[in-house]
Amino acid sequence: MKRNIFISALLLALMGFSACSIKKEPYDGKASDVVLKDPSNLESVTLGNYALLKNGDYVRNYHIMIEYASDNVSLSGTTTDPLFYSYNYAHLANQANTNAFWRKAYQLINGVNQVLEAIPTGSTPAQQQLLGENYYLRAMAYFDLVNIFGRPYIQGAETNLGVPLVLKPSITDLPARNTVKEVYAQVVSDLRTAYSLMGNDKSSSYATKNAAAALMARVYLFRGQNDSAYYFANEVITSGNYSLVATKDLPGYFTMSNEDNPETIFAIHHTLKDDQDWSSIGSMYYTSPGGLGYGEMYASRAIRDLYAQYPADVRAKFIQPSLADDGTVNTRNGYPKYFILKYSNQDGIVTLSSPVYLRLGDMYLVRAEASAKLGNNAAAIEDVNTIRQRAGLTGTALYSVGDLKGHASVLEVVLEERHLELAFECSRKLDLFRNNLDLVRNYPGTHVAGGPTGSGYQLIKASDPRVVHFVPENETILNKNLVQNP
Structure with a gap:
């Protein structure tokens, strides 16, 4: 035929x-x-x-x-x-x-x-x-x-x-x-x-029993089986094989090789021989002082404003403004340059990165989301606060079941914390749509018409084709x- x-x-x-x-x-x-x-x-x-x-x-x-x-x-x-x-x-x-x-x-x-x-x-x-x-x-x-x-x-x-x-x-x-x-x-x-x-005898460059459990936790969460998501996330957290990177070391998390990082569960390991140079993920996010990297995709005003709510949050250091000699932020086509650092400078190589696919911080938030959806709000808040404390937040910056700081629900608290913790790690789009939530881009960028100085607005409904x-x-x-x- x-x-x-x-x-x-x-x-x-x-x-x-x-x-x-x-x-x-x-x-x-x-x-x-x-x-x-x-x-x-x-x-x-x-x-x-x-x-x-x-x-x-x-x-x-x-x-x-x-x-x-x-x-x-x-x-x-x-x-x-x-x-x-x-x-x-x-x-x-x-x-x-x-x-x-x-x-x-x-x-x-x-x-x-x-x-x-x-x-x-x-x-x-x-x-x-x-x-x-x-x-x-x-x-x-x-x-x-x-x-x-x-x-x-x-x-x-x-x-x-x-x-x-x-x-x-x-x-x-x-x-x-x-x-x-x-x-x-x-x-x-x-x-x-x-x-x-x-078993669990290999490094985070390879699949292990814990990596399978972590991915199952994510898959079950996406499938709406919250009891199973909780079970497998909890298994990884309590395994004793991983620990959260210390607050002082968190801004340098992604400059470490995954095999030297106690928090990483599974990463797509790259060595110097694998450096993709101008074709790397980090090349679009960052331009080095030596001029390596396109540096054309920037941190949005939305995520910058979210970090700015709590100035002590060290996760804001994953975003670096490109500053002119007078201290103002440089621009490209009228858009302010806020470089994203999660895919640059591994082992001191500007464009080298081992993209992290699963890590312990995510497992705490999977467990938190599952707890919230199972009605265990106290457990969900405890896990969220664990992540916030690691980010350098204390006192009134932490949540309690009686103080959600204006959020409508504990689930909303968890999803915002996922936004803060996992920004630029291929989580946010999926987190919104799998919860039937719309994506709102109310900030400048070429996703909308109107010129570089316009506020910009794009709404992608969860039902959009x-x-x-x-x-x-x-x-x-x-x-x-x-x-x-x-």
Whole structure:
């Protein structure tokens, strides 16, 4: 048949790319067909699968599509880079960053599938650990995919479409999209398997039992299963394997390698050999004194004002104004330059960063949100205050059940604290829409027309079709079983 001439980009990824072709330390992979013959090479192929996470097509594009769509950031000009369409919600069906992320995510999934088909059960604890890591990576990839292309779980998971579930290596199938509910079920299944297979002996550069528990806590929270979210967040918090970075060290959190950071649970580890230079995440957020970095995406007035409510909050130091000689804030196209520092200066390298995917501070706030939704307001406030105290806040800056400082509910308190603690970490957009809350951008930026001095206003309702991106157009053309998002 004529349609057999056309193979979707997803299938090209399954057929034409080795999941282990990226050879950058510490993830030095081997060709996947080696492991099919010799299980002793399972570690090498697994490392190759990790390598796909840190490829810019995956980690940078995921960041762009989630964080740039929040109210934390303000773009200071127009650009032909497709990041502009993610930022201003003017999504395109043929948007290059969605296509690149989709392909890279399914490369990773296929790399995992090859491992799991070749070695379905490990005969040694070391092999079981590696199999668990692969299950974790597949769960992570599907969770990231469904958050970009599928609507929030609360909005109709049984009927809304997510992404295709491909669980075995294949070069012949033309898979249809599964529902959001089905994708979440697979994510949970993979995480539970990973949890049962792994231990906690590896660093935060690798999946562990605690990393699987932490991701399960997040997934269950997104799915509205608050008792399970509480259980797994609590397990990580009480494990004794992690501790909150001290207040004095918090502003330098992201300049430390993740493996030296006691709070990080899982990060996409980058070494100097992996430095993406001008293509790094941090390049858009910061320009070094030596001129390295575009420095065109700034901290929004909204997040700056939120930090300004409590001047003692050391988290405000993650934002750095670019100052002129006279002490005024420099501008670009009329927009004030407030650099974001969470993706710069790891190990003293301006553009080097190991993006943190899971950390203990987030687990306290997952537990807090679950507690609030379960009606345990005192426990929720206690966890929020733990995070606020770590940020340097004391006395009247702390909450009590009887003093919510003008907030309408304990849940509102928790969500604001998530905003403060996890700003620029791919949380805010998802936190709003998964709770059926609208996104309001009432500050200057190129997300709206009106010139650089205008106040700017953009409202993205939780029900808006562009809460999610389009499935890549070439995928829907070449695979007629894929239904496009409205």
